[in-house]
Amino acid sequence: MVNPKKVPLNIQKEGSIFPYLLVNIGSGVSILRVDSPTAFERVSGTCVGGGTYWGLCRLAVSHDITFEEAFELATKGDPNKVNMTVSDIYGGDYKIFNLPGDVVASSFGKLMGVEHPREQVEPADIARSLLDMIAMNVAQLAYLNAMRCNITRILFAGNFLRQNDISMAMISYSIDYWSGGQIRACFLKHEGYFGSVGAFLFLKKKWKKKMLSSNFLFIFYSFSFFFFFLLPFCIPTAFFGRLAKTAQL
Numbered sequence: 001m002v003n004p005k006k007v008p009l010n011i012q013k014e015g016s017i018f019p020y021l022l023v024n025i026g027s028g029v030s031i032l033r034v035d036s037p038t039a040f041e042r043v044s045g046t047c048v049g050g051g052t053y054w055g056l057c058r059l060a061v062s063h064d065i066t067f068e069e070a071f072e073l074a075t076k077g078d079p080n081k082v083n084m085t086v087s088d089i090y091g092g093d094y095k096i097f098n099l100p101g102d103v104v105a106s107s108f109g110k111l112m113g114v115e116h117p118r119e120q121v122e123p124a125d126i127a128r129s130l131l132d133m134i135a136m137n138v139a140q141l142a143y144l145n146a147m148r149c150n151i152t153r154i155l156f157a158g159n160f161l162r163q164n165d166i167s168m169a170m171i172s173y174s175i176d177y178w179s180g181g182q183i184r185a186c187f188l189k190h191e192g193y194f195g196s197v198g199a200f201l202f203l204k205k206k207w208k209k210k211m212l213s214s215n216f217l218f219i220f221y222s223f224s225f226f227f228f229f230l231l232p233f234c235i236p237t238a239f240f241g242r243l244a245k246t247a248q249l
């Protein structure tokens with residue numbers, strides 16, 4: 001896989017960012033079609049996400065490994081020690097189906113064979129293959145949903161991608177591969193915060209509405225109190241007070 005170059009997305013040049021597909025890779029993965037700041041729809045999702053990566057690393061590598069440790073380990077691994085590639089099956093490219101030899105035919109597929117015993121595999125190879133498996137799977141689902149929604153821009157977010165250049169590169173490569181260069185993968189700089197920012201903005205809007213309605217009620221009750229209690233009491237008091245003053249004169 002070639003290491004793709006990071007290019008900033010010039011939204012002004014693009015005209016508009018909308019519509020786009022938002023793929024949030026958290027513990028699970030949600031896929032949303034976004035048409036405007038207020039028009040969006042969850043079109044798909046998958047339970048194979050960041051939580052799957054971390055959980056499987058704890059199962060297959062070390063039961064108390066942190067996400068950072070698992071990721072660091074993955075950077076040192078060789079996925080081809082466990083993945084079965086097209087070339088492992090056909091001895092090279094599978095030309096009639098346009099499949100290059102380095103395409104992964106089966107994640108962890110090499111471990112099926114007795115000639116590749118588990119003992120020869122390092123924990124780093126497992127961590128790396130898992131990381132790639134999740135990224136490739138999410139990328140393919142993102143691509144299929146983009147096709148389904150007739151969208152050419154896919155934005156990826158979620159903490160799985162936090163400081164995770166390996167998966168970003170794999171996703172970019174996969175999207176480019178599947179779409180024949182027609183669809184671009186875009187990544188958000190502060191990818192992990194968008195869920196919290198969205199929740200904050202949503203609640204802020206809700207609170208504003210609530211505050212407005214409670215202000216309205218406050219004004220309504222104040223007026224009612226004035227007209228129905230204070231006014232009937234004030235008018236006679238003022239009238240009789242004035243009468244008493246006139247009588248004294």
Ligand SMILES: Nc1ncnc2c1ncn2[C@@H]1O[C@H](COP(=O)(O)OP(=O)(O)OP(=O)(O)O)[C@@H](O)[C@H]1O
Pocket residue numbers: 024025026027028029049050051052053054067068158159160161162192195
């Ligand atoms: N420091 C970290 N601690 C925990 N998880 C991390 C960390 N860094 C990256 N991750 C990854 O991010 C994932 C969680 O992502 P995020 O916080 O965006 O989603 P979530 O809210 O847990 O899940 P969902 O979107 O499914 O509700 C973890 O499963 C893990 O793969």
Ligand SMILES: CC(C)(CO)[C@@H](O)C(=O)NCCC(=O)O
Pocket residue numbers: 026027028029030031044045046047
């Ligand atoms: C359940 C949520 C939305 C929680 O944020 C997320 O983890 C997710 O999208 N999971 C995948 C669920 C699915 O299979 O569509």
